[in-house]
Amino acid sequence: MIALADPPPSRTSTLPDYISPSAAKSYLACSLRFYFERVLQIKKATTPALHLGKSVHEALQAFHLARWRGTDDSPEVVAAAFEDSFIKLERNEGPVKWKEGEREKCRFAGLRVVAAYLDSPEAPTAKPRAVEVPLTEDIAGLCVPLTGTVDLVTDIFAPIDFKSAAAKPDPKHAVFDHEIQLVAYQLLLEKATGEKPPSLDLVFLVKTKVPQVIRVSSPPADSKRKDRVIRMIDTAVTSMSEGRFHPQPGMTCMSCQYRNECKRWPGNMPERRAA
Numbered sequence: 001m002i003a004l005a006d007p008p009p010s011r012t013s014t015l016p017d018y019i020s021p022s023a024a025k026s027y028l029a030c031s032l033r034f035y036f037e038r039v040l041q042i043k044k045a046t047t048p049a050l051h052l053g054k055s056v057h058e059a060l061q062a063f064h065l066a067r068w069r070g071t072d073d074s075p076e077v078v079a080a081a082f083e084d085s086f087i088k089l090e091r092n093e094g095p096v097k098w099k100e101g102e103r104e105k106c107r108f109a110g111l112r113v114v115a116a117y118l119d120s121p122e123a124p125t126a127k128p129r130a131v132e133v134p135l136t137e138d139i140a141g142l143c144v145p146l147t148g149t150v151d152l153v154t155d156i157f158a159p160i161d162f163k164s165a166a167a168k169p170d171p172k173h174a175v176f177d178h179e180i181q182l183v184a185y186q187l188l189l190e191k192a193t194g195e196k197p198p199s200l201d202l203v204f205l206v207k208t209k210v211p212q213v214i215r216v217s218s219p220p221a222d223s224k225r226k227d228r229v230i231r232m233i234d235t236a237v238t239s240m241s242e243g244r245f246h247p248q249p250g251m252t253c254m255s256c257q258y259r260n261e262c263k264r265w266p267g268n269m270p271e272r273r274a275a
């Protein structure tokens with residue numbers, strides 16, 4: 001049982017071993033939700049949208065790996081990879097919060113969106129440079145290593161991150177929203193290889209009735225854009241190491257699974273009161 005009356009860690013906490021762009025973004029969106037989810041690791045039922053997104057992601061990974069290895073990447077093999085992930089993730093990372101009849105609808109939506117990707121011009125025809133590549137690098141301006149896994153690096157060295165979405169994205173907002181992740185991948189790839197990517201890309205798999213596959217490209221970051229992202233990540237690292245976790249009410253509360261814990265959070269900050 002988690003004692004929510006206990007205050008978050010004291011300000012003498014040490015730095016994390018490393019930081020990923022997703023952890024930094026999550027912390028900056030709401031530090032208290034980050035605390036419940038990643039520090040206390042309070043388990044919540046998986047949402048259908050998250051389950052579908054992960055299953056689609058694994059099916060695409062199977063396709064890209066097959067293309068990279070030169071093995072069977074037919075639609076049948078990729079659909080089977082989706083079915084397999086759908087069942088395994090439910091068993092290993094569930095339970096999933098299904099409403100009546102929702103499971104099958106979700107399964108068919110996943111198969112449709114995977115098929116749409118394979119049919120789209122976004123599915124690579126050339127052998128990718130890398131698939132699901134984990135990178136950890138020291139980056140100037142960050143006090144801990146930066147780590148991240150790039151979904152796909154194309155033959156022309158463009159990193160791509162795949163996103164499942166319920167509605168068509170607005171391109172400008174999408175780049176702004178995923179700025180930390182996109183620029184972090186550029187920093188990691190440049191440090192690891194010495195090469196500059198030609199673009200930073202997002203591919204959205206939109207689960208509309210007729211699925212859509214939409215690529216949103218942004219130019220590689222210049223030094224100002226990089227500095228901005230490094231500063232954001234550094235703010236997250238130093239703040240979490242100082243034990244700064246507090247509610248940040250806003251749009252994200254609508255979909256937050258920790259609202260009950262948030263309401264019970266007492267806000268104890270004894271070292272501040274003593275100061």
Ligand code: SF4
Pocket residue numbers: 030031032033247248249250252253256257258259262263
């Ligand atoms: S309800 Fe809102 S403020 Fe509270 S933890 Fe969730 S996102 Fe943060």
